[in-house]
Structure formats: C-alpha cells, structure tokens
Amino acid sequence: MLALFVSTFSSTIVSSALPKIIGAVHGSQTQYTWVVTASLLTTTATTPIWGKLADLFSKKVLVQVAIAIFILSALASGVSQTATQLIAARAVQGIAVGGVQALVQISLAAMIPPRERGRYSGYISSVTATSTIGGPLLGGVIVDTSWLGWRWCFFIGIPIAIAALLLLQRTLNLAVIRRENVKIDYLGATLISAGVSVLLIWVSFVDNSFAWASWQTAAMVSGGLALLLVAVWVEWRAAEPVVPLAIVRQRTTALAIVGSLAVGTAMFGASVFLSQYFQLSRGHSPTEAGLLTIPMMVGILIASTVAGRLISRTGKIKPFVITGAVLLTAGCAGLGTIDYQTPMLFLSVSMLCVGMGVGMTLQNLVLMVQNTVQLKDVGAASSTVTFFRSLGGTIGVSVLGAVLARHVQDQIAKGLASAGLSGASENTRSPAMQHIVRVAYGDATAQVFLLAAVAAAFAVIAALLLQPVRLRSSLDLAEKTPPAAVQASVPLSD
Numbered sequence: 078m079l080a081l082f083v084s085t086f087s088s089t090i091v092s093s094a095l096p097k098i099i100g101a102v103h104g105s106q107t108q109y110t111w112v113v114t115a116s117l118l119t120t121t122a123t124t125p126i127w128g129k130l131a132d133l134f135s136k137k138v139l140v141q142v143a144i145a146i147f148i149l150s151a152l153a154s155g156v157s158q159t160a161t162q163l164i165a166a167r168a169v170q171g172i173a174v175g176g177v178q179a180l181v182q183i184s185l186a187a188m189i190p191p192r193e194r195g196r197y198s199g200y201i202s203s204v205t206a207t208s209t210i211g212g213p214l215l216g217g218v219i220v221d222t223s224w225l226g227w228r229w230c231f232f233i234g235i236p237i238a239i240a241a242l243l244l245l246q247r248t249l250n251l252a253v254i255r256r257e258n259v260k261i262d263y264l265g266a267t268l269i270s271a272g273v274s275v276l277l278i279w280v281s282f283v284d285n286s287f288a289w290a291s292w293q294t295a296a297m298v299s300g301g302l303a304l305l306l307v308a309v310w311v312e313w314r315a316a317e318p319v320v321p322l323a324i325v326r327q328r329t330t331a332l333a334i335v336g337s338l339a340v341g342t343a344m345f346g347a348s349v350f351l352s353q354y355f356q357l358s359r360g361h362s363p364t365e366a367g368l369l370t371i372p373m374m375v376g377i378l379i380a381s382t383v384a385g386r387l388i389s390r391t392g393k394i395k396p397f398v399i400t401g402a403v404l405l406t407a408g409c410a411g412l413g414t415i416d417y418q419t420p421m422l423f424l425s426v427s428m429l430c431v432g433m434g435v436g437m438t439l440q441n442l443v444l445m446v447q448n449t450v451q452l453k454d455v456g457a458a459s460s461t462v463t464f465f466r467s468l469g470g471t472i473g474v475s476v477l478g479a480v481l482a483r484h485v486q487d488q489i490a491k492g493l494a495s496a497g498l499s500g501a502s503e504n505t506r507s508p509a510m511q512h513i514v515r516v517a518y519g520d521a522t523a524q525v526f527l528l529a530a531v532a533a534a535f536a537v538i539a540a541l542l543l544q545p546v547r548l549r550s551s552l553d554l555a556e557k558t559p560p561a562a563v564q565a566s567v568p569l570s571d
Contacts, residue, residue, distance in 0.1 A: 080241035084177035089212030104160030119171030121467040128460020143176030155231035179460040191548040199385015202440035213352040214367025272304030280475040339536035341469025358518035372425040376432025392547040401437025406533040413527035417519030488517035
C-alpha cells in the first residue's frame with residue numbers, strides 16, 4: 078500500500094502545480110496537457126504487460142523493478158530543465174506506475190483468498206482513491222510553499238518509494254512457480270501498446286490541434302483500431318497471450334471492464350476538474366481547492382473500509398458494487414447542476430456521494446474477477462481490469478478536458494459580447510472579466526460532470542447484470558472446476 082500510494086498520487090499531484098511548472102520550463106499549452114497525458118498513456122499501455130509478466134516471473138522482483146524505475150524517473154522529472162525533458166521523464170514514470178498498480182493487486186491475490194481479500198481490497202481502494210484525489214491537494218500545498226518549489230512535486234515521492242522498496246525486500250515472500258517452455262507474447266504486447274497509444278494520442282489532440290472531422294482523425298482512429306484488431310488475432314493464436322481472451326469473454330470480466338471504464342472516467346474527472354473549478358470559478362488558492370475536496374476523500378475512506386469488512390464477513394459483493402455505482406452516478410449528476418454560486422453544502426454532499434461510489438466500486442470490480450480465475454491467471458485478469466480503468470481515466474481527462482475548454486471558450490465569448498467588452502483589449506484582472514471567467518468555468522464544469530454521470534450510469538447497468546457470487550475461501554480454484562462451480566458459494570478445500 079505504501080508503494081501504491083506514492084505511485085498513484087504521482088499521477089495527479091501535478092494538476093494543481095501545472096501552471097507554475099509549465100511557466101518555469103517555458104512550455105506551451107500543448108505541452109501543458111502532455112505532462113499529465115504522457116504518464117497516463119504509458120501507465121495504461123503497459124499495465125497488461127506487467128500483469129502477464131507477473132504470471133511468468135517472480136512477483137517480488139517485478140514490483141521492486143517497477144519501484145526502482147519510479148524512483149529514477151521521479152528524480153529525472155524533478156531535475157528537468159525543459160518541457161520536453163519533463164514529458165519524457167513522466168512517460169517513463171508512467172511505465173513504473175502501471176507496474177506498481179498492477180503488481181500490488183496481483184501480489185495481494187497471491188497471498189490472500191478472495192473471501193479475506195475483501196477487507197484488504199477496502200484498504201487498497203482507500204489508498205488508491207485518496208491518493209488520486211489528494212494529489213492535487215498535496216501539489217497545491219507544495220507550490221504555495223515558497224521554500225519548496227514545484228520540483229518537490231516529484232522529489233517528495235522518492236523517500237516514500239525507497240522506504241517501500243526496503244520494506245518489501247524484508248517482508249514480501251511469494252513462491253516463484255518455475256514454468257517450463259515459457260513464451261512471452263512480444264508481438265501481442267507491442268500491438269496492444271501501439272494501438273492504445275495511437276488512440277490515446279488522438280484523444281489528447283482532437284478538437285485542439287485538429288478537428289474531429291479531419292484526415293488526422295480518420296488516419297489515427299482507423300490506424301489504432303486496425304492495430305488492436307490485429308492484436309486480437311495474435312492473442313487468439315498466442316501460447317501465452319498478454320490478455321487471455323478466454324478470461325475477457327467471461328461474463329464477470331466483461332462487465333467488470335465496462336464498470337471499470339466508467340469508474341475511471343468519473344474518478345479522474347473528479348480529481349482534475351473539481352480542483353480547477355474551485356480555483357477558477359470560486360477564486361480559491363490551490364491549497365484551499367484541495368481542502369475543499371475533503372468530503373470526497375472522507376466518502377472514499379469510510380465506504381471502502383466499511384464495505385471491505387462487510388464483504389469479507391458475508392462473502393457477498395454484488396450489492397456493494399450496485400450501491401457504489403448508484404451513489405457515483407447520483408453524485409456526478411448532482412455536480413452536473415452546479416455553477417459559480419452553488420452552496421458548499423450541496424457541493425459537499427455531491428462530492429461525498431462520488432467518494433462513496435468510488436470507494437465501493439474501484440477495487441471490488443477487480444476482486445470479482447479475481448474470484449473467477451485460477452491463481453496462475455490472476456495477474457493477467459487483474460491487470461486487464463486495471464488497464465480499462467486507467468483507459469477510462471485517460472479518455473475521461475482528455476475528452477472531458479476538451480469539452481470543458483470548448484465550453485469555456487464559448488461562454489467567455491458570449492459573456493464579453495453581452496457586456497460589450499473586447500477580449501483582446503480588456504484587462505483580465507478587471508472585476509467584469511473575472512466574473513465572466515468564473516461564470517464560464519462554473520457552467521463548463523457542470524457540463525463535464527453531466528457527461529461523467531452518463532458514463533457512471535453504465536457502471537450501474539454493468540453492476541446489475543453481474544451474477545451474484547460468494548467469494549471463495551480457497552486461494553486457488555481446482556484445476557478442473559466445472560464452470561458452474563466457479564461461482565459456487567461452498568468454499569473449496571485449500
């Protein structure tokens with residue numbers, strides 16, 4: 078959990094500090110976006126590869142390698158002198174983050190049976206979601222503290238990562254299963270990474286560098302989909318596929334993937350755009366903006382911990398996933414009605430619902446999939462669900478960010494016209510201009526969360542369609558368990 082915390086908050090800690098970071102390294106608006114997108118892209122693309130490696134090699138060695146890469150890339154990010162250097166370092170850091178996030182869950186699954194894992198999944202869900210949403214708060218405090226400076230947004234994680242590395246060396250002891258004739262699907266891994274990367278690059282640039290209806294869109298979308306179709310064909314034929322399609326085709330896994338996409342979109346959208354809303358629409362400092370998201374973090378901590386313990390006690394998981402998806406949708410819908418004057422009580426209740434929804438769904442969707450597969454496949458199965466959650470977050474930040482930018486631009490233009498002001502010549506610090514900007518960002522943030530509510534509604538549908546299961550008490554499934562028995566409520570013998 079220590080390694081997971083430091084790797085996850087590194088993805089969002091820069092969101093509050095980005096304006097100062099980009100100014101210090103003399104970056105452009107496009108580079109502003111890529112400081113975040115580069116790490117999210119490589120995290121998403123490499124997650125299934127780390128998961129497959131965990132099914133073939135020592136999980137302890139792999140998680141230590143991922144942490145070591147994180148430490149080196151964090152150091153490189155902190156000493157960067159140009160925006161290009163920073164983006165490159167963040168891309169490497171994303172590879173490490175993908176490894177840590179996948180391998181922590183996989184290591185847990187290799188030690189603890191699903192029935193007991195519910196309690197631990199609650200802890201991990203708290204760490205993941207709190208660090209994701211608390212990242213902007215920590216980043217705001219750092220950039221608001223004169224004697225620290227923006228470089229400490231990257232340096233601050235290094236001692237924590239070193240501590241995690243040393244503690245894991247002393248305490249993590251997992252059996253290494255030696256397998257003969259191991260084959261790694263390098264072609265499949267390359268095709269999946271390339272296809273996902275092309276589509277995510279398109280999402281990042283569309284409606285900014287080029288239009289939705291353009292030859293660039295046609296080329297990138299068709300190229301990305303073609304690569305993924307070839308990857309599917311290769312995965313069907315591979316002896317050791319990176320993403321086992323037989324597992325993905327299972328009902329529980331397929332529905333968990335849909336739910337994870339929706340939860341990822343809502344969670345990352347909340348962490349990024351709420352901080353921006355409090356700063357630009359409500360006029361708060363980065364630190365204050367982070368503090369105002371505390372209701373969301375409280376919801377995550379309470380819901381994930383309580384739900385995790387109840388799941389371990391009862392063995393039932395579907396009711397909690399449904400409740401969490403409904404709360405997430407309701408919270409996003411509430412935030413979809415806000416403006417620059419919305420009372421803080423209403424905002425707090427909506428954020429609390431979003432936090433509780435994330436806390437009940439984030440890790441439990443992975444746990445449901447882990448309950449249906451054999452121990453030898455738990456790495457690939459877990460990382461596949463995590464992959465789609467990261468993909469949802471990346472698409473969510475990019476697409477919702479594009480929607481917000483376009484809406485803000487339109488609203489500011491309308492506000493200037495109504496006030497009889499010319500945007501080029503008006504002082505941006507004038508009260509009239511500041512009022513127009515606050516109104517624009519308030520309305521735009523509401524539009525973003527309405528779209529997030531639509532995405533979260535798909536999580537509700539997926540949760541309702543999940544089969545009711547009881548978590549098994551054995552660490553592994555029997556080799557020849559009949560399909561019906563996989564979902565059985567009677568614990569298997571150890």
